[in-house]
Amino acid sequence: MRTAFFVDGYNVFYGLLAGTPYKWLNLPRLLTHIANIENPQSVLASIDYFTSSVKPELATRGRISKEAQDTYVRALRASNVTVHYGRHQLERAAAPRFIDKKIAASRQDKVAIWKLEEKETDVHIAISMYRTAARQANIHITERIQQFVLVSGDTDMTPALRAIREDFPQVTVGVVLPCRTGFKRSPPGSLIEHSHWMRRVVSSEELHSHQFPPRVPTHKAPAIKPDYW
Secondary structure, eight states, X not given: OEEEEEEEHHHXXXXXXXXXXXXXXXXXXXXXXXXXXXXXXXXXXXXXXXXXXXXXXXXXXXXHHHHHHHHHHHHHHHTTOEEXXXXXXXXXXXXXXXXXXXXXXXXXXXXXXXEEEEESHHHHHHHHHHHHHHHGGGSOGGGOOOEEEEEOOOGGGHHHHHHHHHHXXXXXXXXXXXXXXXXXXXXXXXXXXXXXXXXOOXXXXXXHHSBOOSEEOOSXXXXXXXXXX
C-alpha cells in the first residue's frame, strides 16, 4: 500500500519534540514504522513537510534557533522529504487582561499584545492532499498512492479529510496525532470521523529509536545535529 504523508511541522514540534532530547527526529523512519504497525503492507511513497521559518527575534535562542531549524530542514531534504514553507505573521492585537483564574476574562479590560500566527500552512496541506488525490487517476495503477496519512491534530483539517473520503473513496485515510505518551489529550472527534485509522500517541521509546545520526550526508556539507539538541 503506497503511502503519502502530509506533516504539520508546527504540530509535530510542539506536540512531540519541544522540551525533549528527540528534536533530531528521523521523520521518514518514524512514519514508516507507524504505518507498518497499522498495516504491514504500507510502503513509503512520499513525505510532504509543512512549516514556517523561525523568527530569530522571537525565538528562545535567537539566531541559533533559526540555524537549528535550517539544519534540520537540510537533513529532511537529504532524506527525500519535500519541505514547504508558509510564513509567520506578527501584528499588534488586544487580549483580555489576566488577573486571576477566578476572575473571568472581560472584553472591557484588554491589554496590547503582539500576536504571532503561522499563516498558509493548513490551507497548503489541505490543497496538497486533495490535488495529490485528484492526480492519481492519471498515474499507472502500480504507482498510485492508496493511503494518505495526515500528521496533525488540527481540526481545521477536517474539511479536507471529509472531501477526500467523499470524492476518493478508494483512498485509505490515516491520522497520526503528534502527542507523546503521558500527555492527556482527547482525540479530535472530527478527525476520527473522517479517517479509517488513527494513531493517538507516539512513545518516547519510538522517538528515541528513530533519530538521525549526528551527521547527515547532503549534496553539500553534512547537516550536523545542533549542540543544544
